[in-house]
Amino acid sequence: MSTIRLHLNEQPVELPAPLTLLMLLERHDIAADSVATAVNGQFVPRAQRAHHTLQAHDVVLTFQPIVGG
Template sequence: MNIHINQQPFSMPDAATVTDALAAFGAKPPFAVALNGQFVARAEHASKALNAGDKLDIVSPVAGG
């Protein structure tokens, strides 16, 4: 299935979860995740199934002044 991670197209297996997508993207903690605009708690990453056309946003904190 095809999904978008941070606006980039990715091809994932049909039974992929948020955890699988994070690994494919190479995400390094700390980060927050939103699936189709809805926050996904870290405890739900492994159980949250993806569907074709989903949009996953991975956001890392930014510090500075």
């Protein structure tokens, strides 16, 4: 089984590949509905996480969504 190495919130992680952004959040017990996400500095909308396949050396950040009006 191949693995993928990347960074999640500035911490190195290694998990089985293939790996989607949603799978990464689930495996780290991060409540996907309560955070916003970015991969390599690009915002990834909640609806696209299950389809966003991560690559080796990606940098994933989770953060509190900003709501304004």
